[in-house]
Amino acid sequence: MICSRRVFRCFKTLERWGNIVTGAAGPYFVGLAVVLISMGTICFFDVIAPTLSFPFLTIPICILIALNLFMHYFYVVTVKPGFLEDPPREHGSSIFWAKKGNRKGKQKSLTGGVRWSSRGVKVTPASYTKCSKCAKLRPERAHHCRICNKCVLKYDHHCPVNVFAGINQCVGLHNERHFILFMAYLVLATFCLCVSGYTRFFDSLGVTYQIWEHHVPEIMFAMIYILSIVLCFAVGVMLAYHLYGISWGETSVEGQDHEEYRRKAKERNDKFVNSYDLGKKKNFEFFFNVGEGGYGIITLFVPLRINPYTDGFSWARREGYDSHHGIRQGEELTDEEEADV
Ligand SMILES: [Zn+2]
Numbered sequence: 001m002i003c004s005r006r007v008f009r010c011f012k013t014l015e016r017w018g019n020i021v022t023g024a025a026g027p028y029f030v031g032l033a034v035v036l037i038s039m040g041t042i043c044f045f046d047v048i049a050p051t052l053s054f055p056f057l058t059i060p061i062c063i064l065i066a067l068n069l070f071m072h073y074f075y076v077v078t079v080k081p082g083f084l085e086d087p088p089r090e091h092g093s094s095i096f097w098a099k100k101g102n103r104k105g106k107q108k109s110l111t112g113g114v115r116w117s118s119r120g121v122k123v124t125p126a127s128y129t130k131c132s133k134c135a136k137l138r139p140e141r142a143h144h145c146r147i148c149n150k151c152v153l154k155y156d157h158h159c160p161v162n163v164f165a166g167i168n169q170c171v172g173l174h175n176e177r178h179f180i181l182f183m184a185y186l187v188l189a190t191f192c193l194c195v196s197g198y199t200r201f202f203d204s205l206g207v208t209y210q211i212w213e214h215h216v217p218e219i220m221f222a223m224i225y226i227l228s229i230v231l232c233f234a235v236g237v238m239l240a241y242h243l244y245g246i247s248w249g250e251t252s253v254e255g256q257d258h259e260e261y262r263r264k265a266k267e268r269n270d271k272f273v274n275s276y277d278l279g280k281k282k283n284f285e286f287f288f289n290v291g292e293g294g295y296g297i298i299t300l301f302v303p304l305r306i307n308p309y310t311d312g313f314s315w316a317r318r319e320g321y322d323s324h325h326g327i328r329q330g331e332e333l334t335d336e337e338e339a340d341v
Pocket residue numbers: 131132133134135136143144145149150151
């Protein structure tokens with residue numbers, strides 16, 4: 001027992017050091033990501049784009065993909081995840097903000113009592129717990145980030161490094177949508193580059209004896225091509241993992257917690273029910289705030305900012321549930337226990 005505790009403390013120290021190092025290196029990862037994404041874009045438009053068929057159709061689509069990639073990366077790095085002490089987020093008035101399809105104007109802040117969303121789902125105020133680290137009262141789905149040392153609304157994870165693309169901040173209520181869209185466009189862009197550029201890749205390696213007549217050096221193109229294959233696969237797996245969680249109405253943290261709750265409920269012959277799970281379609285609609293009562297589907301294809309459906313102090317609930325079922329008082333995992341997993 002003493003031994004395992006000592007090992008655990010050792011891990012804790014290592015993790016703390018890791019946090020300090022990744023925290024300090026974070027801005028460099030962001031710089032590296034910008035350089036690599038820019039190099040990839042230059043390679044594509046210099047070497048591959050002139051060879052595409054139907055350029056009137058394909059070039060604008062490629063430009064739109066590149067624009068989405070850059071803008072969602074910019075948003076995920078600069079939009080604050082939603083710290084507990086931040087003032088309520090208002091809908092912005094700049095050209096980067098999407099307009100709502102139905103002319104009802106700004107979204108109302110979802111504080112106050114129980115209400116029904118226009119998607120026919122009940123939205124109820126969150127329950128509150130006290131954070132053991134910063135001693136603040138926080139709504140459910142908020143967690144304390146050890147690196148930011150603050151409580152974050154609908155905390156997903158702190159992201160110092162995302163393979164090669166660092167975002168160097170928390171992913172939470174206000175930037176999770178951009179995080180997912182950034183990954184989706186990165187996978188799409190690298191996939192397009194790999195599929196449409198493989199003959200140029202062989203040229204760059206000197207396999208085909210074609211003369212290299214591009215501005216980009218062969219070695220840079222070959223490097224970017226190989227990196228694209230790796231990123232497409234690695235980020236694709238991460239994206240699939242996150243989309244799977246969203247389809248169940250869970251964040252990364254909740255995914256782990258709910259697994260534990262399911263096990264505990266099963267031991268009692270009970271079944272754990274996640275009250276945020278509204279069914280696959282609605283879970284995606286609420287996450288991206290699109291569809292009936294939300295923004296147009298077009299907001300997924302043009303790089304505009306929108307607010308989430310909630311301010312983080314009220315949550316849409318599954319029909320017939322005001323809280324999770326199958327979990328008893330005192331069984332909820334706290335941040336401290338999660339760290340032990
Ligand atoms: Zn806290």
